[in-house]
Each structure stands twice: as C-alpha cells, then as structure tokens.
Amino acid sequence: MATFELQVEALTGISILSSGSNPTQAELTQFLTDGVLDVTEKWLIGHPQDREVFMNETALQVAQGADIGGADIISVLRADGVTAGNFRPCRKISPSQQSQVTDTDSLSFASAYNPVYMVSGSNVKVFPAPADNSGKDSYKVIYVNNIPKDSGGNSLGYSDSALGYFPADKVYLVALYAAIKSINNNMAGIIADLGTFSMATVTADTIASPGFTYSNASDDTSIDSAIVDIPNLEALLSAPTYTPPKVTGDTQELTGTIVAGAPGTTADFINFEHWFDVTADYIETKEDSELAGLQLNKISTYIQAYQAAMQNQLNEFNEANVKYQAEIQEHMQEAQNEVTRLTTIYSKNTDVNIQNAVNNYRKDVDEYSAKLQKYQADIQSYQAEVNAEIQEQATKLQTETARYQWLQDRAASLQAEYIAAFAAPQPAGGGR
Numbered sequence: 001m002a003t004f005e006l007q008v009e010a011l012t013g014i015s016i017l018s019s020g021s022n023p024t025q026a027e028l029t030q031f032l033t034d035g036v037l038d039v040t041e042k043w044l045i046g047h048p049q050d051r052e053v054f055m056n057e058t059a060l061q062v063a064q065g066a067d068i069g070g071a072d073i074i075s076v077l078r079a080d081g082v083t084a085g086n087f088r089p090c091r092k093i094s095p096s097q098q099s100q101v102t103d104t105d106s107l108s109f110a111s112a113y114n115p116v117y118m119v120s121g122s123n124v125k126v127f128p129a130p131a132d133n134s135g136k137d138s139y140k141v142i143y144v145n146n147i148p149k150d151s152g153g154n155s156l157g158y159s160d161s162a163l164g165y166f167p168a169d170k171v172y173l174v175a176l177y178a179a180i181k182s183i184n185n186n187m188a189g190i191i192a193d194l195g196t197f198s199m200a201t202v203t204a205d206t207i208a209s210p211g212f213t214y215s216n217a218s219d220d221t222s223i224d225s226a227i228v229d230i231p232n233l234e235a236l237l238s239a240p241t242y243t244p245p246k247v248t249g250d251t252q253e254l255t256g257t258i259v260a261g262a263p264g265t266t267a268d269f270i271n272f273e274h275w276f277d278v279t280a281d282y283i284e285t286k287e288d289s290e291l292a293g294l295q296l297n298k299i300s301t302y303i304q305a306y307q308a309a310m311q312n313q314l315n316e317f318n319e320a321n322v323k324y325q326a327e328i329q330e331h332m333q334e335a336q337n338e339v340t341r342l343t344t345i346y347s348k349n350t351d352v353n354i355q356n357a358v359n360n361y362r363k364d365v366d367e368y369s370a371k372l373q374k375y376q377a378d379i380q381s382y383q384a385e386v387n388a389e390i391q392e393q394a395t396k397l398q399t400e401t402a403r404y405q406w407l408q409d410r411a412a413s414l415q416a417e418y419i420a421a422f423a424a425p426q427p428a429g430g431g432r
Helices: 004-012 025-046 048-054 095-101 168-194 221-226 272-284 289-346 352-420
Strands: 055-057 073-079 087-089 116-120 123-127 139-144
Touching: 004 025, 004 168, 004 352, 025 048, 025 168, 048 055, 073 116, 073 123, 095 116, 168 352, 272 289, 289 352
Parallel strands: none
Antiparallel strands: 055 139, 073 087, 073 139, 116 123
16 A cells, blocks of 8 residues: 555645655654544544444553553453453542442442442553552553554554554545645645745846046147037936835835725735735634635735736836937937047048047947947846746746645545545435
8 A cells, every 4th residue: 555645645746755845744744643633533423333443452551550641441451360361341430439449348349350440630540459460460441542553553654554543444534634734734835935925126237327538649629629528328327227016014005005994904914924924824723725715815816916016117117228228329329420520520631649539539439339239238138137037926926826726626625525524424315
C-alpha cells in the first residue's frame, strides 16, 4: 500500500517535502495523528458498539496507577490471585468508595474474585491492590487507543501506510482528514505569499541627461556670435518615472476613500495588509472555507482594481515618455541643424582657428548625440522593465488565485466525503 504521504499527495496534488513545502512532512505527520483521533471520536459517537475495534491494552500491571492518558476505558481485568492469566472483570467504583472496598467487614469489600477499579485523574487503580506475584495479582486496562501508532506499534509517521489498533476499513478516512488539513495549510501558504504583494519602483540603470557646452578652442571671438550653444537637457527635461499605486497600509488609493465609521471600516477591513490575515484565520482557526472563499473574492476584486490602477499609471508613464522622446529628438535636431549652419558659414574660411572651432563643435555635437541615443535606450529599457514587472505581478496573481480556488473546491469535495462517512445509514424507503 502507498504511504500516507503518497496518498495525500495523490488526493491534493501537493508536493510534500521535508522543508520548504506547505505542508512539510513533519506537519503531515501531525495531521495524520490528529486524523486518527478525530476519526475515532467521530465514529464512536455514532457507533459506540464498535469501541473494541479501536482497542488497545496496557502491559500487565503489578502496582497501582496505570496511566492511560485519559483514554476511554473499555474494561479493567485483574488476575484472580491463584492462576496467572486467569482474569476477572473489575467493577467500576467512585473514589469515595475506596475505603469501603478495602474493609473486610463492608458489604462493598472487593475480593480477587470480585475486584473493582477506580479512575484517579488519568490513572487506574484496582482493588484488591496488585502485587508482583508471578502475575497472579496483576491487572491490565483495555481502552480505546488514544496514542496513534503504525501497524508495528511504533509512533505514527508520514512514511507509514497502515495503522495499529485501528479498523482497516477506516484507514482511508485518516488519509482524507490529512489531505483536507494539508490543503488548508497550502491555502494559508498561498495567502501568506500573496500577502507580500508589492509593486517595486523600477529604475533604469542610467537616467542622467548629458550636458553640452561649446568651448572655443582658439578663443577667437569672431565666431562666438555665429555659434548658438545647444541647451543642457538636464536643465530642460525631466525623465518620466513610473509611480505604482499604493497597495499596503490603510491610506492607499483604492481604500483611502472609505468613509470613516461606515460598516466594515475597522483596521482589519480597511487595511489590505490585514485581509490576508483574516483569510488565514478563517482557514486555520475557524476552519470555515465558505467565509475564506468570500474573503478571497473580496481580495480578488481589490486586486483587479489594483491591476487597473497599475495599468492607468503605466498609460500615464507611456504618454509622458512619448512626449519626452519627442523633446529629445527636437533638441538633437537643433544640434544637428547648428552643425550644418556653422559648416555652411565657415566652409570657405581658411582660418585654421575657425576651422578647428567648427570641427570641435561638430565633435561635441556628435558625442552629445551618442549620449542622447544611449539615454533614449535607457528610457526604453526602463519602460520595458516596468511593463515586465506589471505583467509578472498580474500573472502571479491570476495563477495563485486560480490555484487557491482549485484547492478550495478540492477541500470542499474531500470534506463532504469525509463527513458523509460518519452519517448513520438510512433504512430503505425512509424518505417515503
């Protein structure tokens, strides 16, 4: 038979690892342990006659105070004081009768042939008192097992495939229970991951407008009046930046307009950061998948609005970027026009100093144009990074929301199957 881990993975589609998964193998072991106890309790509520199929018993006790951890006692047996292994059933008494059952003159006196027992806390005591008499005065307690074990009597773990002191036809219910808890754990992990949702401001590697200043190499002022300095773009232009809408806190764009004092305006309802905590509480503490689903729908609606806000901010960024690129092109063209004009004016001038000045000017403008081209490339890269991050966030939200919804539906299906297993069978024709 497949291990419990493989059974739960098959039921849930969740990969369970020693660490880093939701749940981990250690958590699955705990779910299995809880499942054994839950199935035992639920089954015996409707079928108390089946206690023996969940039965365990202590070793032979030769001293008072067998500790059974508060388990449901089926029976207590005491040896008859003559033959080891020849047990007599004990009658239960209240602690107030303790002195009476040890008084030989009392009608309630307990003999080895008519023994009694009482429960003190989680301990069981028998009368006549036990003794180490080669088993002739020992006793044992038969009880509903309350410490889950594997088929070998060892501590139950995720790698086991069978249970001890447990009916074989009910083992699948333990796997169902663990599967439901594993799904809830995984759903809580999704909520915790989405709770870290943010939109980081992306900055380009280099967004610094290059400056340009003409310098007359010959210091010949005869051409100064003909040369017009190209303005420094850093002073004229401001590169557009993408500003994401706020998603955390209770004053973000999408929830900051909630009217104070209106229904549902406490911090847990207004602050988006708390919404995931509320959902996790519905799942893990209250175990109310319906309320958790409604809360998730609320989060999903907010996220859709947030995506629209992100797109609106991106549209504004794109619009500003188009204008910015046009302004850059305009100033680049001004620089090129200036080079052409100066070249025409001084093309026939044989003065070496003037020619050097024009050549230096042309060289500066060419370098300036190269820097502007790089600047444009940086802006385009910046725009691409913003678009990529928005798309990544949107894809993650859609994927995780869809996965959560599938898990929620799967948990509901397994939960219905689990509950139905404990329903009392109805007689044929009972609905007529």
